[in-house]
Amino acid sequence: MTKALLTLSGISKQFDGKTILNELSLTIGDGEFITLLGPSGCGKTTLLRMMAGFEHPDRGSVTLSGTDITQTPPERRPLNTVFQNYALFPHMSVFDNVAYGLKMEKRPKTEIRERVEEALAMVQLEDFSGRKPHQLSGGQQQRVAIARAVVKRPKMLLLDEPLSALDYKLRRTMQVELKRLQRELGITFVFVTHDQEEALSMSDRIVVLKDGYIQQLGTPREVYERPANVFTARFIGQTNFFPGRVTRVDGKRISVDVLGLNRELNTPSFRVSVNQLLHVLLRPEDIRVLAPEDTEGVPGKIIERNYKGSTLDSVIELEDGREVMASEFFDEDDPAFDYSLGERVRVSWVDGWEWLLAEESDEPLTDEEELAADVAEH
Amino acid sequence: MLQSIKQQPFRAAVLMLVWGWLLFLVLAPNMLVVGASVMTRDPSTFISLPLNLDAYRQLFNPLYLDVFLHSLYMAAMTTLVCLLIGYPFAWALSHVGKRRQTLLIFLLIVPFWTNSLVRTYALKLILATNGLLNSALMSLGVIDEPARLLYTEGAVIIGLVYLLLPFMILPLYSVFEDLRQDVLLASHDLGAGRLATFKNVIVPLTLPGVLAGVMLVLLPAMGLFFVPDILGGSRNLLVGNVIKNQFLDARNWPFGAAASIVLTLTMALLIFAHRLSKRHLGEEGA
Amino acid sequence: MRWLSRSYLALVYLLLYVPILVLVVFSFNDSRTGYNWGGFSLRWYESLFSNHAMVQAMWNSLWLALTAATVSTIIGALTALALHRYRFRGKKVLNGMLFVVMMSPEIVLAISLLGLFMLVGLKLGYVSLLLAHVTFCLPFVVITVMARLSGFDERLPEAARDLGASEFTVTRTVLIPVIMPALMAGWLLGFTLSMDDVVVSTFVSGPGYEILPLRIYSMVRVGLKPEVNALGSLLLVFSLVMLMLSQWILSRSKQ
Numbered sequence: 001m002t003k004a005l006l007t008l009s010g011i012s013k014q015f016d017g018k019t020i021l022n023e024l025s026l027t028i029g030d031g032e033f034i035t036l037l038g039p040s041g042c043g044k045t046t047l048l049r050m051m052a053g054f055e056h057p058d059r060g061s062v063t064l065s066g067t068d069i070t071q072t073p074p075e076r077r078p079l080n081t082v083f084q085n086y087a088l089f090p091h092m093s094v095f096d097n098v099a100y101g102l103k104m105e106k107r108p109k110t111e112i113r114e115r116v117e118e119a120l121a122m123v124q125l126e127d128f129s130g131r132k133p134h135q136l137s138g139g140q141q142q143r144v145a146i147a148r149a150v151v152k153r154p155k156m157l158l159l160d161e162p163l164s165a166l167d168y169k170l171r172r173t174m175q176v177e178l179k180r181l182q183r184e185l186g187i188t189f190v191f192v193t194h195d196q197e198e199a200l201s202m203s204d205r206i207v208v209l210k211d212g213y214i215q216q217l218g219t220p221r222e223v224y225e226r227p228a229n230v231f232t233a234r235f236i237g238q239t240n241f242f243p244g245r246v247t248r249v250d251g252k253r254i255s256v257d258v259l260g261l262n263r264e265l266n267t268p269s270f271r272v273s274v275n276q277l278l279h280v281l282l283r284p285e286d287i288r289v290l291a292p293e294d295t296e297g298v299p300g301k302i303i304e305r306n307y308k309g310s311t312l313d314s315v316i317e318l319e320d321g322r323e324v325m326a327s328e329f330f331d332e333d334d335p336a337f338d339y340s341l342g343e344r345v346r347v348s349w350v351d352g353w354e355w356l357l358a359e360e361s362d363e364p365l366t367d368e369e370e371l372a373a374d375v376a377e378h
Numbered sequence: 379m380l381q382s383i384k385q386q387p388f389r390a391a392v393l394m395l396v397w398g399w400l401l402f403l404v405l406a407p408n409m410l411v412v413g414a415s416v417m418t419r420d421p422s423t424f425i426s427l428p429l430n431l432d433a434y435r436q437l438f439n440p441l442y443l444d445v446f447l448h449s450l451y452m453a454a455m456t457t458l459v460c461l462l463i464g465y466p467f468a469w470a471l472s473h474v475g476k477r478r479q480t481l482l483i484f485l486l487i488v489p490f491w492t493n494s495l496v497r498t499y500a501l502k503l504i505l506a507t508n509g510l511l512n513s514a515l516m517s518l519g520v521i522d523e524p525a526r527l528l529y530t531e532g533a534v535i536i537g538l539v540y541l542l543l544p545f546m547i548l549p550l551y552s553v554f555e556d557l558r559q560d561v562l563l564a565s566h567d568l569g570a571g572r573l574a575t576f577k578n579v580i581v582p583l584t585l586p587g588v589l590a591g592v593m594l595v596l597l598p599a600m601g602l603f604f605v606p607d608i609l610g611g612s613r614n615l616l617v618g619n620v621i622k623n624q625f626l627d628a629r630n631w632p633f634g635a636a637a638s639i640v641l642t643l644t645m646a647l648l649i650f651a652h653r654l655s656k657r658h659l660g661e662e663g664a
Numbered sequence: 665m666r667w668l669s670r671s672y673l674a675l676v677y678l679l680l681y682v683p684i685l686v687l688v689v690f691s692f693n694d695s696r697t698g699y700n701w702g703g704f705s706l707r708w709y710e711s712l713f714s715n716h717a718m719v720q721a722m723w724n725s726l727w728l729a730l731t732a733a734t735v736s737t738i739i740g741a742l743t744a745l746a747l748h749r750y751r752f753r754g755k756k757v758l759n760g761m762l763f764v765v766m767m768s769p770e771i772v773l774a775i776s777l778l779g780l781f782m783l784v785g786l787k788l789g790y791v792s793l794l795l796a797h798v799t800f801c802l803p804f805v806v807i808t809v810m811a812r813l814s815g816f817d818e819r820l821p822e823a824a825r826d827l828g829a830s831e832f833t834v835t836r837t838v839l840i841p842v843i844m845p846a847l848m849a850g851w852l853l854g855f856t857l858s859m860d861d862v863v864v865s866t867f868v869s870g871p872g873y874e875i876l877p878l879r880i881y882s883m884v885r886v887g888l889k890p891e892v893n894a895l896g897s898l899l900l901v902f903s904l905v906m907l908m909l910s911q912w913i914l915s916r917s918k919q
Contacts, residue, residue, distance in 0.1 A: 493900075
């Protein structure tokens, strides 16, 4: 990581007795694209608003390039925000919206004009400067909001779910656009989202948040392939959880009893002992579906198949009733490759593609329970 | 406190101004009225100690009790007439096309923006003994000699209805606007006839509007002292006239204050009923 | 059914407008008695404007309405902004007091203010009228502005601060422009309420400052005064213009 730009240390925040952030520390490097990811209510927006200066922590400090800015009001912080629903001033033209921040700095008129035009050109809106916000499409409003924030040349751009109001296709376009902008401007982007796909595709690093705690901090690859805990594994992408029991520990290799198979696996980074219970995690794309006459793997039958264009996603019910998700790429040699419901198959995976997690003291919720908890929260 | 003034001087100034105004010109005067009502009349300083409830006792003096009951009667009649005219009116209004509705609402508010004294006076032109109504009726042969319309109880009620009708119609109109057509259809679908639907569905759903209208009509109908002054003569007085006379002519402040407290309590009671009816329908209290 | 409800609407509107029409027609009546048509004439308008005291009362009323509407709009707008934007202790009490002003019978407000002015020894006249009028106009302005603010994006003032504006600058450059239509509508309503008020003014005005409604009041209490027809017609036209202006502002702001 390059040198630190913003440092949060020991941040705690409560609202009406409810803890939103808990002893949270985070260092953001200069020029990186960092994403705060988590379900609603996880504290990601509060964290962003704290960086912007709209909220102040109960405990802890915020430091920007070595200066303590914990109590500095938003108007005196060299950071700017792109708001969720853009928050464009409805009574001002596009030009005046973008010029607003520079007027606050009392810049000379000619400089304001030049810089606003430059910023609008950057988001390809140079022909729209006379329009009012309500005359623009959602995507165009989004660009104005970005231009308005970057025209001040902030050290850091804070983006609060900026793409959530756009439709799927436009969202993809804007994702690419934002990445391009970040490279061109070379400034730090702090991006808040609840969309894990967006987070994986855009970020240099992802901060996974839940209940005011950082669950994991890492590159998209680390977070996806080596989730630090059950929550992260469940929240990002789809995962099959298989219960495993350690039968033998032998240096770099351990034996695990999983689904009635005895598999030799790599020793995980945490301590293991014989008879310990483990989660064996497998992404659907890591599952191999084999012919019923194969000797490897566990027998089961296809109970669901979904054609996804580039992949064929299926659900296999094992004999003990457990369901396994599998996602297979189409084979160019066999374009007619498909399953019929009820078809008998065997399920296996390539050794080493699994990921092991220790059983947690607060045992993970099942999907249904988590959904119920999520619903109750809103 | 000092800290926050320093940090946000503008916010502190705004709050101070607002609080100051309301405390000095709303809270203090109202406290004063409550205080005055339990003090003793004094010809030179208006009020003086000792504290007593004489003013309230005086309210039950048959002379004043009569005036109060008569005023209450006229206000109730006014409210009833407004309701009888306004309820079907609001219903009909909510069934007119949207564009025309805007114009009709506008026409309804015009009188509200027009000087009420002038409008009361205009009624006098019509109701006077040799006024327009009598002339019209006589030329039509309905009556032989002019009827005495002015300076009667009826004239006061007509005047109050004329001034206050829009205040009954507007809240009723808003509940009829919210009344969803599918609820009525559902009622018919379930076998209720027109009358049963009206009784079981329309009336309960429009009740908050009725109460809001009653609130907005009944109270002013007891206070608009200039209406009897212009149309009613000396025998058809409102509570408002009594309060005004006590304060400006008889200089009996405790009594005037007590009368106005009774008026305020009536208002509080009506607001309470209105809230209850709204809560009953599962809406948040206004 | 349809024509029945239409003719019912028409009938009620007729009843509402007949007195006003009669007033306007009679204002051009040459006859002194006031009940019979004596030919077209502008004599009552002339006599209105040649009456020095009447013209003075008109000016007084206009000035009072102008200042009362302006002051109540400023204070009302700030109150609405404070209620909307700030969290502070006693917010509910403040709301409650505004509700009390709006709902309590005018006459109660009138006597309570009279009591206050007497107590602090304020001479009844322009100042007492202004204070009273601002007070009863205030809740109406607050409500009009609050209605506008309720549809207001909470992030706008934050965006402004984020771009470097202080609290005062946010109010000046973002909040005020956004609520401008409501401010204008509130001002017009305040102006009209002030021009129309009889009840409160009766109590808190003094001999030194006569205003129009009170002058009309003293004229119409006894007998018929044809000048009142002329004056009423003028006031009617005036209110119509004000109301149309306010509707126009509000409908334009909705676009």
